[in-house]
Amino acid sequence: MTTLRSPTETLARFAAGLRFGDLPAPVVRRAEDLLVDWFGSAIAGHGARPVETIAAFAREMGPATGPSEELVGRTRSSPYFAALVNAAASHVAEQDDVHNGSVFHPATVVFPVALALAQALGSSGERLLAAAAAGYEVGIRVGEFLGRSHYKVFHTTGTAGTLAAAATAGHLLGLDAARMQHAFGSAGTQAAGLWEFLRTAADSKQLHTAHAAAAGLMAATLARDGFTGAQQILEGPQGMAAAMSHDADPRRLVDGLGTRWALAETSFKFHASCRHTHPAADALLQVVRAHGLRAEDLEQVTTHVHQGAIDVLGPVVDPATVHQSKFSMGTVLALAARFGQAGLAEFEAHFSDAETQALRDRVRMELDAEVDAAYPKRWIGKVTVRTRDGRVLQGRVDEPKGDPGNTLSREEIGAKALRLAAFSGGASEAEMQAALERLWHVARVPAVGMLLGPGP
Amino acid sequence: MTTLRSPTETLARFAAGLRFGDLPAPVVRRAEDLLVDWFGSAIAGHGARPVETIAAFAREMGPATGPSEELVGRTRSSPYFAALVNAAASHVAEQDDVHNGSVFHPATVVFPVALALAQALGSSGERLLAAAAAGYEVGIRVGEFLGRSHYKVFHTTGTAGTLAAAATAGHLLGLDAARMQHAFGSAGTQAAGLWEFLRTAADSKQLHTAHAAAAGLMAATLARDGFTGAQQILEGPQGMAAAMSHDADPRRLVDGLGTRWALAETSFKFHASCRHTHPAADALLQVVRAHGLRAEDLEQVTTHVHQGAIDVLGPVVDPATVHQSKFSMGTVLALAARFGQAGLAEFEAHFSDAETQALRDRVRMELDAEVDAAYPKRWIGKVTVRTRDGRVLQGRVDEPKGDPGNTLSREEIGAKALRLAAFSGGASEAEMQAALERLWHVARVPAVGMLLGPGP
Numbered sequence: 001m002t003t004l005r006s007p008t009e010t011l012a013r014f015a016a017g018l019r020f021g022d023l024p025a026p027v028v029r030r031a032e033d034l035l036v037d038w039f040g041s042a043i044a045g046h047g048a049r050p051v052e053t054i055a056a057f058a059r060e061m062g063p064a065t066g067p068s069e070e071l072v073g074r075t076r077s078s079p080y081f082a083a084l085v086n087a088a089a090s091h092v093a094e095q096d097d098v099h100n101g102s103v104f105h106p107a108t109v110v111f112p113v114a115l116a117l118a119q120a121l122g123s124s125g126e127r128l129l130a131a132a133a134a135g136y137e138v139g140i141r142v143g144e145f146l147g148r149s150h151y152k153v154f155h156t157t158g159t160a161g162t163l164a165a166a167a168t169a170g171h172l173l174g175l176d177a178a179r180m181q182h183a184f185g186s187a188g189t190q191a192a193g194l195w196e197f198l199r200t201a202a203d204s205k206q207l208h209t210a211h212a213a214a215a216g217l218m219a220a221t222l223a224r225d226g227f228t229g230a231q232q233i234l235e236g237p238q239g240m241a242a243a244m245s246h247d248a249d250p251r252r253l254v255d256g257l258g259t260r261w262a263l264a265e266t267s268f269k270f271h272a273s274c275r276h277t278h279p280a281a282d283a284l285l286q287v288v289r290a291h292g293l294r295a296e297d298l299e300q301v302t303t304h305v306h307q308g309a310i311d312v313l314g315p316v317v318d319p320a321t322v323h324q325s326k327f328s329m330g331t332v333l334a335l336a337a338r339f340g341q342a343g344l345a346e347f348e349a350h351f352s353d354a355e356t357q358a359l360r361d362r363v364r365m366e367l368d369a370e371v372d373a374a375y376p377k378r379w380i381g382k383v384t385v386r387t388r389d390g391r392v393l394q395g396r397v398d399e400p401k402g403d404p405g406n407t408l409s410r411e412e413i414g415a416k417a418l419r420l421a422a423f424s425g426g427a428s429e430a431e432m433q434a435a436l437e438r439l440w441h442v443a444r445v446p447a448v449g450m451l452l453g454p455g456p
Numbered sequence: 457m458t459t460l461r462s463p464t465e466t467l468a469r470f471a472a473g474l475r476f477g478d479l480p481a482p483v484v485r486r487a488e489d490l491l492v493d494w495f496g497s498a499i500a501g502h503g504a505r506p507v508e509t510i511a512a513f514a515r516e517m518g519p520a521t522g523p524s525e526e527l528v529g530r531t532r533s534s535p536y537f538a539a540l541v542n543a544a545a546s547h548v549a550e551q552d553d554v555h556n557g558s559v560f561h562p563a564t565v566v567f568p569v570a571l572a573l574a575q576a577l578g579s580s581g582e583r584l585l586a587a588a589a590a591g592y593e594v595g596i597r598v599g600e601f602l603g604r605s606h607y608k609v610f611h612t613t614g615t616a617g618t619l620a621a622a623a624t625a626g627h628l629l630g631l632d633a634a635r636m637q638h639a640f641g642s643a644g645t646q647a648a649g650l651w652e653f654l655r656t657a658a659d660s661k662q663l664h665t666a667h668a669a670a671a672g673l674m675a676a677t678l679a680r681d682g683f684t685g686a687q688q689i690l691e692g693p694q695g696m697a698a699a700m701s702h703d704a705d706p707r708r709l710v711d712g713l714g715t716r717w718a719l720a721e722t723s724f725k726f727h728a729s730c731r732h733t734h735p736a737a738d739a740l741l742q743v744v745r746a747h748g749l750r751a752e753d754l755e756q757v758t759t760h761v762h763q764g765a766i767d768v769l770g771p772v773v774d775p776a777t778v779h780q781s782k783f784s785m786g787t788v789l790a791l792a793a794r795f796g797q798a799g800l801a802e803f804e805a806h807f808s809d810a811e812t813q814a815l816r817d818r819v820r821m822e823l824d825a826e827v828d829a830a831y832p833k834r835w836i837g838k839v840t841v842r843t844r845d846g847r848v849l850q851g852r853v854d855e856p857k858g859d860p861g862n863t864l865s866r867e868e869i870g871a872k873a874l875r876l877a878a879f880s881g882g883a884s885e886a887e888m889q890a891a892l893e894r895l896w897h898v899a900r901v902p903a904v905g906m907l908l909g910p911g912p
Binding site: 056062079080153185186189190194196222226227238243 | 505506509510512513516517518519520534535536537608609610614638641642644645646647648649650651652653654655656658659660663664667671674677678681682683684685686687688689692693694695696698699700
């Protein structure tokens with residue numbers, strides 16, 4: 001006998017029932033990689049004005065101490081505020097991970113919740129990793145379900161992220177399937193985040209991740225105590241898809257649950273910019289390296305992109321801040337051509353200097369049918385370069401650096417985290433080394449404790 | 457020379473610049489009426505399970521004390537959590553006010569923020585009333601702007617309510633026009649609330665008002681500290697209307713600012729049910745009274761309604777809880793016919809008894825062209841009653857009881873607040889009398905203090 005379950009119910013049952021032992025070993029290893037990579041991004045938020053403003057709000061409105069670690073201020077608070085601040089922190093450097101098919105950044109909304117609650121509950125590292133996996137699997141599928149029409153207006157990391165956070169929190173709180181479904185209802189009805197802020201480079205991206213983590217944690221905590229939510233918040237006639245998508249496909253919500261590990265499809269970021277710029281940057285680097293070109297040799301660069309890149313990056317024509325310049329295709333390609341990578345240090349020192357601006361204005365985007373059709377499953381990079389001496393050169397990458405088929409090694413991930421901490425000054429190298437040592441072996445830890453403790 | 461300002465900017469300038477002295481005397485009086493009416497609804501939330509669950513969350517995650525009064529638990533907290541809990545509390549009895557044209561409940565998201573911040577800042581009663589007026593004028597216009605297509609899927613009190621809360625908080629925090637506009641951006645990008653929960657009578661309505669108040673207060677507090685938001689979150693190409701409406705009209709955002717006082721158009725609730733049921737209930741009461749009918753004389757009642765009533769009430773066919781029955785047209789009309797009103801006490805004792813159910817199932821809704829065309833500006837009530845002895849009788853009201861043209865007196869408002877407190881047990885009659893005395897004359901108070909203090 002088969003019981004007919006709705007996609008939301010099926011997904012909630014999966015999130016509640018997932019156990020560490022269900023995760024294949026390579027998925028566990030990848031989860032550890034993603035955790036370390038996230039930690040570096042969280043520390044990178046130290047000192048960033050929008051993050052520090054949210055941290056100050058948490059100190060003004062929240063308790064003065066608590067069981068959970070707030071990483072940028074090196075203080076402690078309740079799980080709610082620790083998750084709020086750490087989620088704001090880990091997205092600001094634009095170095096956190098991304099899942100291509102869902103155009104969703106899982107780490108920044110999943111791990112702040114996982115760490116805050118694991119610290120509060122004294123959970124094991126295995127529990128933390130299983131809860132994070134639940135968050136990744138749920139959030140990625142919700143992002144895929146909401147589809148491309150959703151992403152045109154909504155910041156999927158804010159919306160799908162609320163569900164991912166609820167799944168993570170609900171898992172650590174030990175919710176059964178019914179309460180997990182209520183948590184999803186309470187999360188989805190708070191899901192929010194609009195792209196409008198990009199037009200003026202406002203601070204909303206940090207607010208979106210903070211909000212998603214906090215609202216998801218709240219939804220799960222309320223469900224633990226019997227608070228009810230909609231039963232079909234995702235696919236119901238007045239649910240998220242009805243409200244926020246024109247091309248939602250409910251089959252994506254349950255695609256390969258328990259056999260397909262979406263977590264392992266997640267990409268690391270190499271360049272410190274919006275992911276939509278990475279395929280073209282890598283394709284340009286290919287041309288530049290193959291032909292030994294210098295930045296001043298480039299007469300014009302045409303990037304052949306998917307519509308989503310044009311939607312997100314198109315409005316950014318004359319970036320006024322470092323953060324906004326990370327959404328400028330021209331700036332990113334100019335830095336890549338000049339320095340071989342567009343990292344935090346390159347942005348900070350050169351995002352608006354004359355040479356970057358000159359090259360930036362010689363870069364344009366063109367919609368490409370092949371790239372657009374492959375997106376978001378594959379992020380193909382294609383560029384056409386016209387050189388000053390009249391050559392026309394093509395560059396192409398099928399998997400940008402950091403994608404699962406072109407992933408970062410553990411050495412590269414650790415080194416990236418150290419670079420991020422050094423850049424922000426959020427933790428010393430010795431502190432980072434000690435924390436990373438714990439995190440690489442978190443699966444063996446009986447109770448997740450503090451990672452940094454009070455600052456120096 | 458005229459500067460071209462966007463509607464969002466114009467609205468933000470108005471909210472920041474509004475002064476108590478700008479409010480005509482009748483608007484001030486009406487604001488006091490609405491404050492007292494809200495206070496009764498907030499106390500009515502005492503003991504309600506969803507409210508108490510949110511209050512427990514606030515105690516678990518928030519500070520143990522603070523400058524602001526949490527009214528249902530009779531404790532104190534930071535303004536953030538006091539606003540969160542009081543907003544959850546004041547919507548659960550379905551007795552709080554409503555603005556017809558925007559289908560928006562202003563009090564439940566405006567006054568919790570106004571009270572919490574006024575207490576924290578030591579603001580005068582005049583400041584509190586001016587801030588509340590800013591919240592009403594902004595929230596109502598945003599609700600009107602988002603329009604009917606928005607309300608089909610979104611709970612406008614959750615979405616527009618976030619802007620109303622931000623305007624109220626921003627006003628008390630003394631934001632200038634530019635920072636108010638940033639606060640609007642941060643509020644609108646967190647705006648959320650879906651009707652999907654109604655299908656299973658879940659607890660989300662309390663979460664929506666709690667979320668709106670808290671997110672709006674957070675948006676304004678962040679803006680005070682320099683956090684930026686989208687400049688055109690309302691009408692921009694990736695803003696709220698683009699995301700959540702098909703019939704948004706930006707002219708509604710600035711309609712009569714400073715001359716038309718939308719606050720004074722707000723209606724008080726007489727019946728303790730969803731406002732969509734009130735016109736028909738009053739029309740039925742007219743027939744019943746005019747012809748001396750008893751409930752058992754009614755063979756069939758056809759209500760002639762607007763589409764919004766069908767959208768919201770249609771899914772509720774067999775209400776399982778008191779709260780769900782407030783969204784059942786049949787239940788509300790049955791209680792009105794049996795007892796002359798559908799108040800809290802009638803719902804609690806009779807929402808599902810045999811006589812109510814029998815009459816409930818003889819009530820149906822039919823879309824009416826005249827009623828639908830007038831809505832949401834006017835909420836006309838029309839019923840056709842067929843009696844057991846074969847008569848066909850028509851009832852009609854053009855303004856249901858509590859509307860501005862058929863408003864409640866101060867005696868009726870005060871008595872309603874006392875009834876609500878007696879029903880919930882949230883405050884004694886003496887405590888309520890003392891608090892109401894303060895609130896009726898709040899405009900004279902130099903610093904808004906505690907209203908109830910710790911419980912007995």
